[in-house]
Amino acid sequence: MFVDVHCHLEMFSDLNKLISESVSQDTRKLISSSVDLNSMKKNIKITKFPEIECCLGLHPSNILLMNQKEIDLSIEFLKENLSFAKAIGEIGIDFKHAENDAQKEKQIKVYKKQLFIAEENSLPVVVHSRFAEKKSLEILSEFNGKVLLHWFDGNKQTFSIGLEKNYFFSVGPAVIYNKDYLKKALEIPLENLMLETDSPVEFNGIKAKPFWVKKVAEKFSEEKNIPLKQIEETTTKNAKEFFSL
Numbered sequence: 001m002f003v004d005v006h007c008h009l010e011m012f013s014d015l016n017k018l019i020s021e022s023v024s025q026d027t028r029k030l031i032s033s034s035v036d037l038n039s040m041k042k043n044i045k046i047t048k049f050p051e052i053e054c055c056l057g058l059h060p061s062n063i064l065l066m067n068q069k070e071i072d073l074s075i076e077f078l079k080e081n082l083s084f085a086k087a088i089g090e091i092g093i094d095f096k097h098a099e100n101d102a103q104k105e106k107q108i109k110v111y112k113k114q115l116f117i118a119e120e121n122s123l124p125v126v127v128h129s130r131f132a133e134k135k136s137l138e139i140l141s142e143f144n145g146k147v148l149l150h151w152f153d154g155n156k157q158t159f160s161i162g163l164e165k166n167y168f169f170s171v172g173p174a175v176i177y178n179k180d181y182l183k184k185a186l187e188i189p190l191e192n193l194m195l196e197t198d199s200p201v202e203f204n205g206i207k208a209k210p211f212w213v214k215k216v217a218e219k220f221s222e223e224k225n226i227p228l229k230q231i232e233e234t235t236t237k238n239a240k241e242f243f244s245l
């Protein structure tokens with residue numbers, strides 16, 4: 001079976017259909033990541049489906065849309081609902097959206113706070129780093145726990161820091177649509193690899209769905225000349241251990 005370790009299922013309307021479609025493609029576990037208070041609430045609700053698990057956290061881009069009171073309330077909610085969370089995520093920093101130092105600081109502060117909560121509660125973290133890979137890893141170096149770098153698109157140096165630290169990398173449909181990203185992704189050893197879709201993010205105008213992880217695995221199999229079964233088994237084993245599935 002395959003696991004989609006990073007998607008946003010709270011954004012889909014017909015989950016029954018989506019789940020049966022996924023299961024028919026042998027994608028039997030879907031880990032839905034949160035971005036704000038509302039999405040945390042929705043994600044907790046949909047864990048009633050046995051195929052769905054969730055991560056709770058505040059996304060760096062969403063943090064920019066919140067005032068301090070909203071951030072505090074969201075963090076409180078997060079702390080009170082940790083029993084639903086398989087990991088804290090998605091958290092991180094995104095300097096594509098932070099326009100000035102104050103906004104960057106705001107993201108960093110909430111990122112650190114969520115890392116602290118994860119460490120205190122022995123939960124792994126799912127990290128989003130965009131245009132800020134180096135800074136994100138610098139902050140992570142203080143964190144004691146398991147790390148999954150989602151859709152990580154750093155340079156050679158930041159990739160090797162992540163590997164040195166034995167972080168996991170989740171790779172999605174971008175390997176099919178973006179040659180540069182594919183090249184980097186192929187450097188990730190199977191032992192550090194997981195599969196994701198970030199659904200419903202669009203690729204070439206089409207909304208991704210969790211069962212696309214199979215297509216991602218097929219691409220890896222083709223390019224690396226490794227049997228599909230081996231990719232399936234190793235990435236699923238990594239996901240099961242990381243998220244305690």
Ligand SMILES: [Zn+2]
Nearest residue numbers: 006033090198
């Ligand atoms: Zn995401």
